[in-house]
Amino acid sequence: MVAKIKLSNVTLKFGKFEALKDISLTLEAGKIHGLIGRNGAGKTTLLSLLAAFREPTQGQVEIDGEPVFENPEKMQQIAFIYEKNYADEYEKIPAMLEFSENYRPNYDKEYADYLLKRFKLPLDKPVYKLSKGMQSALNVVIGLASRTPITIFDEAYLGMDAPSREIFYQEVLADLAKHPRTFILSTHLVSEMDYLFDNVVIIDQGRLLLNEDYETISAQGASITGAADQVDAFVTGRKVLNEQKLGGTKSVMVFGTLDEQDQLTARQQGLEIGPVSLQDLFIHLTEEAR
Numbered sequence: 001m002v003a004k005i006k007l008s009n010v011t012l013k014f015g016k017f018e019a020l021k022d023i024s025l026t027l028e029a030g031k032i033h034g035l036i037g038r039n040g041a042g043k044t045t046l047l048s049l050l051a052a053f054r055e056p057t058q059g060q061v062e063i064d065g066e067p068v069f070e071n072p073e074k075m076q077q078i079a080f081i082y083e084k085n086y087a088d089e090y091e092k093i094p095a096m097l098e099f100s101e102n103y104r105p106n107y108d109k110e111y112a113d114y115l116l117k118r119f120k121l122p123l124d125k126p127v128y129k130l131s132k133g134m135q136s137a138l139n140v141v142i143g144l145a146s147r148t149p150i151t152i153f154d155e156a157y158l159g160m161d162a163p164s165r166e167i168f169y170q171e172v173l174a175d176l177a178k179h180p181r182t183f184i185l186s187t188h189l190v191s192e193m194d195y196l197f198d199n200v201v202i203i204d205q206g207r208l209l210l211n212e213d214y215e216t217i218s219a220q221g222a223s224i225t226g227a228a229d230q231v232d233a234f235v236t237g238r239k240v241l242n243e244q245k246l247g248g249t250k251s252v253m254v255f256g257t258l259d260e261q262d263q264l265t266a267r268q269q270g271l272e273i274g275p276v277s278l279q280d281l282f283i284h285l286t287e288e289a290r
């Protein structure tokens, strides 16, 4: 079961402050969408609208053509996983999971049990006594095992160590392949998670900067590596995003596509051309917008 999300001219105000400014975008069903933006860009605010936690001040948020706000049928199809405060959660994990089991029609208890084991989560402790990383892993279990048509993870990895984050990423990919649905992952760990994304949404200061598939974005930049003086000559006049030097070798990231002639010239000069990282493009695009 998959679902398509559409925002049309969405504005969200907190009092006089516009946290989201006239955002229109479509998120295709069955894909992994990466949502990135600097601190305070409006990611959580945007996700809370998708999850029907709030109503836009202006504009429409629709899932499969229907408004989502105060629409119980649509809301049941969306899991919004964010960092919760479990200070007052005296239940143990099995009791907590009962809610998802009862409320989510596609909830898979066997899969949840498998994930609990994979994350090595203790079942005999009240949730408030779990470490921060364990509480995040529990959120991930709820999000994945609910198998909702739309699953939103808002920086779900907070506190999780590297091996646990790796399990999270592996499970997103493996379970999506078996049970198609739409994932939206917001993150600051761009270089760690970019390989997961089919599509990337970048917002900055409440505005949409970009909503494109990962391959198209990657083609908007290139890395050029080779002898330092040759590389310097090649990148003259181009927009340099980042450079690194090791001995006589230099690697420079440039913004903009390289046409066939550029590629031929680079090869003739013994320069190596590679892709640019999403992280470098993100830093560049959000700096340029200021």
Ligand SMILES: Nc1ncnc2c1ncn2[C@@H]1O[C@H](COP(=O)(O)OP(=O)(O)OP(=O)(O)O)[C@@H](O)[C@H]1O
Binding pocket: 014, 017, 019, 037, 038, 039, 040, 041, 042, 043, 044, 045, 046
């Ligand atoms: N309840 C609120 N009342 C007033 N302003 C708010 C409220 N929630 C968020 N904001 C403001 O809206 C803007 C966007 O916040 P949001 O939490 O969506 O950003 P974010 O991109 O998720 O940031 P971060 O990466 O730091 O978590 C910020 O300027 C924030 O101060």
